[in-house]
Amino acid sequence: MxxxxxxxxxxxxxxxxxxxxxxxxxxxxxxxxxxxxxxxxxxxxxxxxxxxxxxxxxxxxxxxxxxxxxxxxxxxxxxxxxxxxxxxxxxxxxxxxxxxxxxxxxxxLSGENTLKTCIHKLDTHEFFQKNQIPSPTTFTKTTLPPEIRYPLIAKPQAGASSAGISEIQNADELANVPSDWILQSKASGIEFTVNLYLDKNGKPLCIIPHERIAVESGEVVQARTRRIPKLIEICKSIAQALPDASGIINIQAFYDQNANTVSVIEINPRIGGGYPLCDAAKGHYIEWLCQEHLDHKAPQSFQAWTENLLMMRYREALFSL
Structure with missing residues (x-):
């Protein structure tokens, strides 16, 4: 044997x-x-x-x-x-x-430092500030300034998939927000998810943004890939600044077309629900993971992804005995 x-x-x-x-x-x-x-x-x-x-x-x-x-x-x-x-x-x-x-x-999986930076929202905010990443003003209930401009966005410190996120319109609604949640100013513009592929060394090889046209239960059901240079460059700088990121991550951001400004709201260090659009646009991230980890081949930088590709999801039934 x-x-x-x-x-x-x-x-x-x-x-x-x-x-x-x-x-x-x-x-x-x-x-x-x-x-x-x-x-x-x-x-x-x-x-x-x-x-x-x-x-x-x-x-x-x-x-x-x-x-x-x-x-x-x-x-x-x-x-x-x-x-x-x-x-x-x-x-x-x-x-x-x-x-x-x-x-x-x-x-x-990204390294522990990146995971903690991304998962804990106050750590994410500190990372944005340290690296001069444009993002909404962020507070806790104990650090709110005397003058507050509504609406505010309230979210759990370690939430995901928009779970629990709510828009706060006045002081009465603010009083019901849990004390350990974070509060942010509301970002303006169109909401985007940006799917990134980073190789084993943390080098970003591909960055594909898609506009979130329609969302149900926190997951995108209609979306379109769009090539927004400023958004791509900011997401690239985030990937390069993360301490030990690798593989598939996705970044949530708002882009104001009139002002050409970006506001980044969170980083998810995992594959996201909107990834199938990225794959259909020729960003074959799962295939590249298999090349790296199963075939031991290095994927190459890829920029020729399909722009303006529209994804429309619908409900489908599967049956099993």
Whole structure:
């Protein structure tokens, strides 16, 4: 029997949930390599299990057996790359990353300093100020100035996918905002998501903005790619300033066309729900992750993505026995 180490070449989409379009893109990347797409979730009845070659039910990341269950899955299924999708799992996955890598499983994840900078909104604000990134004025309830201009945007310190975000119109509404939330001035202009791909060394290889035309439950359902030079340059400067970013990240910002100004509101250090538009515009980030981590080839800088590509989503039913 050979003593050669096993080659892990399969892909795990962690917490796939209802991200069917992303799962289909991941499956295309694995099929081209003769590999297997594994998808996990904490619930058994999720749509992406119908896309996966193999589906695994995992405990939540806060459970005592989550780490051992994930390590066992990656070992048994020869997982060469894990792509996380759920904001709340990122820091726990970062803690587990060295153990997974030691057994042959790469994890597409920025470093701990970048994760904390992006996840904790006050840290994000401090990062913006330090690096002179244009962003809304940010306060907590204890640091509000005497004169307040409404409306304000209130959001949890570690929120994601617009969960809990509300617009505050007056002092009565402000009184009901939890004391540990942050408050921001309302940005003007059109809302954009910018999908970035950074190689293992943190070099931004591709930056694709899309205008968020229509949003439901925090996820974009209609969007269009647009080449806005100022927005692209600011997002590039953010990527270069992050301490240890890599892989797929997305940045939320507002762009005022009349004033040609940008206001950046947050950074998400993971693949986002609008990524399928990026892929359709030839920003094949999942494929590039597979090239880096499974094929051990370096992706190249790519600027020839498709501008003015419109994405329109609709509800679709999947059936299972």
């Amino acid at each position: 050979s003593n050669a180490p096993r080659t892990f070449k399969n892909l795990l989409l962690l917490s796939g949930g209802s991200k069917v379009a992303i799962a289909r893109i991941a499956k295309k990347a694995t099929q081209s390599r003769g590999a297997t797409l594994h998808i996990s979730d904490t619930r058994a009845q999720v749509p992406t299990r119908e896309i996966a070659d193999e589906f695994t039910l995992l405990p939540t990341h806060t459970a005592h057996d989550w780490s051992s269950a994930l390590k066992e899955l990656c070992q048994k299924a020869s997982i060469g790359l894990v792509i996380p999708t759920r904001h709340t799992e990122l820091l726990a996955l970062q803690d587990l990353k060295p153990e997974l890598e030691s057994q042959g499983t790469a994890v597409s």
